[in-house]
Amino acid sequence: MKHLISVLVENKFGSLNRVAAMFSARGFNLESISIGETEDAEISRMTIVTRGEDQIISQVLKQLNRLVDTIKVIDLTRQPHVERELLLMTLKLTKTQQHEIFELINVFKGKVVDIKQKSITIEVIGSPEKINTTIDIFRGYGIKELARSGAVAIHRGE
């Protein structure tokens, strides 16, 4: 099953590489990985999406913990959490479809971030599932380019 793992690591060069290299060396699945600074500039938070049976996930968590740069590993999957992903997508803009596209952007609570004569760039934020659906729906309207951030996630506050 899909697991969402949050990892606090030392904000040092090579930390991301150590994690990514461990996944590839051990043959673990790595669906997405995102990283950014936290409230403490010395610590980065990684959000990792992976898949596997319980025994594999338990190895993933232990191997992550074993890395010296790793400070804390939390499997958020079965805990209350918020998960979001950002999608940036440029679509072909034609007179005939213009209206439909704008309606769909509203449906997905997206935002127009750039618009040109023949193209429109939008952003959509949501769970990775919502992002998948968004992409599926817009595929029929001519996606020129898209970029996904990968999931970021955090514990729900108390």
Next chain:
Amino acid sequence: MHASGQTLNGSEIFIESLRRENVEYIFGYPGGSLLKVYETLFDVKDIQHILVRHEQGATHMAEGYARATGKPGVVLVTSGPGATNTVTGIANAYMDSSPMVVFTGQVPSSLIGNDAFQEADIVGITRPITKHNFLVKDVKELAATISKAFYLATTGRPGPVLVDMPKDILNASCIFEWPETVEIRGFKPTIKCHINQVEKAAQKIAASKRPLFYIGGGVISAEASEELQKLAIQLNIPVTMTLQGLGAFPGNHPLSMGMLGMHGTYWANQAVNRCDLLIAVGARFDDRVTGKVETFAPQAYKIHNDIDPTNVDKNVKVDLPVVGDAQNFLAGLLEVMPETIENRDPWLAEINAWREQCPLTYSNEEDMLRTEFVIEEVSKQTKGNAVVVTDVGQHQMWTSQFYTFINPRSIITSGGLGTMGYGLPAAIGAAFGIKDRPVVLFCGDGGFMMNIQELVTAVHHKIPIKIFLINNSFLGMVRQWQELFHKEKYSFTDLGDSNPDFVKVAEAFGCRALKADNPDTAKAAIVEALAWNDGPILVDFRVVKKDMVFPMVPAGGSISDMLLARLNPKTMV
């Protein structure tokens, strides 16, 4: 010695930091990026620099020293090729959990990433084969980084750590501050076992009718042999050991079952198959031990003590994990063990029946010299008291079978990585660390050639290692698999026509050398070699060509199904 608070350059800080870590030996090779360090080293008297002849040799020497003494081995090499030549040795130390700190020179910081002369991204290259590694970016961080490196290499599960030092850092100066303590927030190994788990384990052990200790190298690195012996003898529990665990329990004790696994003893593997309780300590359920995991110890409740939580449930699902240091676990068991213990006599009788049914044996005809005989003879003559180093292959497996290991830190061998060429430098390193016991090396003719250059190092330093060259003119273990599983196609394993005359080669290096080709001359040569202490001595044992190691579990097979002897008896010559 320099005091904290003095202004020193990076090279002086490097040396001073090694002093603080009580380093006796550096195994190294100079080069462009390290000129400043070697300038400083020229006048250093309290740390001995051993000049190797290839950087791979330095890493294996450092590991041999580390395994023999328990202290971290130290390597110093230059950037680029110097650094990349250490890769095999680092990977070896990583697989076998040996404490080692490797210092590499690096091109000046300003040139890193520019494909400079003798530049290699050694931190990137060694990330997956080190416990951790560092690139020092500021001379002010050098001392603290070195102290962290030693702490990481020796704390928890031991392993290799690499410190990459750019040339400009070694030339720059700052005030030397030696950190009194090391604090790494992401590194907090569990040393002390959870008491509830230990109590549960004790109850299971007390109630078991057919318990079995499965002991790995973790018991040796945790210095827990005494506790193990007390516990096994007090509770009457038989002990089987992995290749790296040999010596943790005396091989001449009736409870010792020798090694388990692919080339383990028949009775040890049968016992694994039949035991109702398997107590794994400091072992990692390696595939060479378990064979087919689904049928490994099928009737047993499995307790697994290991200091590295990733080893638990990695290959075999266990019933009771106990994370922590082996000494802490075994000492804890002694404390909480219930008074009433099941009777194990019927179990031991069962094991002894297997032992009598299929003992380790070989035929020894007068005109034919067999490796088994050589190893058994060395075992007798050294009374099991030698530090035994091996290379990789058939002779290594025969060593596990026919040398009776009495004490811990007596076998030094490349287990996990299986590195041919490991033996000679590892033996030299071990001999630097251990002066009061003979250091003997069993090495095949294939592996000996892989780091033969280090014979110079041994001769130069008059290292009295006994090099017992097991010369069958074949890559014997590969040949064995070719015979058994690959239609007898001896593809590129016959070295007969191309091997040099090893006696002449050794003599050209300045090493004394003898030859033996039958049991009588072999016996005499062993006597002579063990009596010779004025530098290394090599004995070229011309053993039979096509001998095979039995028993054997074919790869992926169940360890209860062992090949006990050749299927088609053939000539071994």
